[in-house]
Amino acid sequence: MEATDRQERWKGRRAQPWLIRLTHWLNVPLLLLIAGSGLQIFAAYPALGPRGALYGWYPWDGIPPPTWARFGGWLAGARHWHFALGWFLVLNGIAYLSYMAARGEWRRRGFRPHRDTRNAILMLLYYLRLRRIAPPIDFYNGLQRLAYSSIMVIALAEVLSGLAIYKPVQLWWLGSLFGGYDGARAVHLLGLGLLALFTAIHLVMVALHPRAILTMLTGGKRA
């Protein structure tokens, strides 16, 4: 019963429908520029924690990010870029999530613990060379689903912590989610680190499976 439902749902649909391809590729320039302008902003005070009470666990207090990673020229320019591009990233995210909801794409892309946990663990063991055979994969493996779902949670945390830093008085309740202004600032940078880590792993996986690039460009065959 469920199997036939599944067949029906995906019939005639490409592996990567146009809206998912569009939002995916828009992320490339948008994320690069918002990360670069964010690092340019961070360079003005490259430390975590309030004045006189730095958190201490951040190993690079006082060391600005390298200039090649920055964008926007100077603090004011970077702020304008950052606060302008943020809107487009949020719109892009809303378009992606709305499409996922409306077309049921979340069923084959989202991480559902009861279905995917075991598969994710087996896949991880396979990648770590602790298992010889990869677990069965339908559309995505469990580890992919976990990665693609977690990155949405991280993206949401980036938006919320960013708003909390942007308007710490007007949106004080958002700041309190992150332990106040300086806490939100730390979360915002940590989120960038996680986004960068995700992207790095993503690029390695794509290099290992180059056909995925083609699918993300053309959409792939219709089911």
Place this chain on the structure above:
Amino acid sequence: MPNIITRRQLVAAVATGAVLVTGKTARAQSGFLRWMGRWNERVDRALFGSDRLAAELSPAETTLAEDFPSYFISDTMPLAPAGWVLKVGGLVARPATFSLEQLQQMTRTDMRVRHHCVEGWSAVAAWHGVRLRDMAEVVGADPRAPYVEFRSFDAGYWSSWDRASAWHKQTLLAYGMNGAALYPDHGAPLRVYSAVKLGYKMVKYLTEVNFLAERTGGYWEDQGYEWFGGI
């Protein structure tokens, strides 16, 4: 008056020089960024709640004096000229000047709030002084004046504000910090201190407060920082 214009010209010349030397994109934004900047200012104004107060903090959270940064644009720390007075004018019924003693006789407001610098750091201090809204009442500021301009003796540093933020209960003409008289590095004898703006909006070393019909930019604002600068 003529010497103020000269100062302004000097500031402009220095800013232009800085642009030539550093290649910084000063002088506001253009095109896409200008358009988005306008949009963001609309959002900034919409988010601003006239009655929303910033959290008042406990004495234990106060930042040590030596850890609280202080900036000025003059080559050396600006010191108050002899016979300093605050001049309040513009669209007011009763333009006046105020000595520090006169200001200290007006209703005093105290608050300990977090300071947010555009650079990203925060710090905490207690501030006391006269609410700007109280001053507006004393001089009979025209309710149709939508802007307030602050001018200083720090090489002509200035800023202009929207009325709603200026009238906020936590916007002070502050003459004291952490229970003591304001020190020169924090803007003695009088500075703007507010819980609802970024640091560069809070003009130190005040000389003039003007209630105006037009906004007049500001030292950093004219070089590209957001004019509203709300937090």
